[in-house]
Amino acid sequence: xxxxxxxxxxxxxxxxxxxxxxxxxxxxxxxxxxxxxxxxxxxxxxxxxxxxxxxxxxxxxxxxxxxxxxxxxxxxxxxxxxxxxxxxxxxxxxxxxxxxxxxxxxxxxxxxxxxxxxxxxxxxxxxxxxxxxxxxxxxxxxxxxxxxxxxxxxxxxxxxx
Numbered sequence: 001x002x003x004x005x006x007x008x009x010x011x012x013x014x015x016x017x018x019x020x021x022x023x024x025x026x027x028x029x030x031x032x033x034x035x036x037x038x039x040x041x042x043x044x045x046x047x048x049x050x051x052x053x054x055x056x057x058x059x060x061x062x063x064x065x066x067x068x069x070x071x072x073x074x075x076x077x078x079x080x081x082x083x084x085x086x087x088x089x090x091x092x093x094x095x096x097x098x099x100x101x102x103x104x105x106x107x108x109x110x111x112x113x114x115x116x117x118x119x120x121x122x123x124x125x126x127x128x129x130x131x132x133x134x135x136x137x138x139x140x141x142x143x144x145x146x147x148x149x150x151x152x153x154x155x156x157x158x159x160x161x
Contacts, residue, residue, distance in 0.1 A: 005042055008082025012038030014075035015055050022062040030058035041083050048083035052076045066114055 016038060020031035034055045041048030059072055111129070 005082065008042055008048075008079050011075045011077070011079030011082060012041065012051065015051070015072060015079055018064075018068055018072040018075060019055060019058045019062070021068065022064070024062065027058070027062050030054060030062075034058065038079065041079070045084060048080060052080060 012035070016031050016035040019027055019034055021027070034051050037047050037051035037054060041051045055072060055076060059069055064072075
């Protein structure tokens with residue numbers, strides 16, 4: 001098993017499980033399709049993309065609440081990261097920072113989904129809230145995690161002069 005499969009396999013299982021939680025015949029059938037595509041997606045990127053697209057369609061067709069969509073989205077993120085990444089030691093820190101951003105964005109989306117139905121002005125504030133809750137902490141995490149540990153000039157590619 002490749003290191004990427006350690007991340008992709010639980011993401012694919014959780015993605016199929018979120019859909020299987022809807023016990024209708026459509027939910028069970030689409031869950032089986034997602035599971036089969038997820039297993040095939042461990043070797044084929046096209047099947048991995050198809051698994052996530054079928055899961056999105058399933059969550060749109062089934063009566064999914066905000067938290068099912070949140071867990072499904074995070075599972076799809078982990079699955080796609082695992083299936084579309086060539087793992088190296090250097091990329092592990094970048095992927096960790098991306099995972100923090102995905103979780104923060106999921107939290108922002110869940111909050112917008114639960115609060116947005118009660119407040120008329122919430123859709124106008126949602127992009128700003130997503131920026132504050134997800135993007136800014138991600139930039140801080142990336143700056144801390146990916147800062148070189150050696151002295152000297154960082155160079156013009158970082159924007160620091």
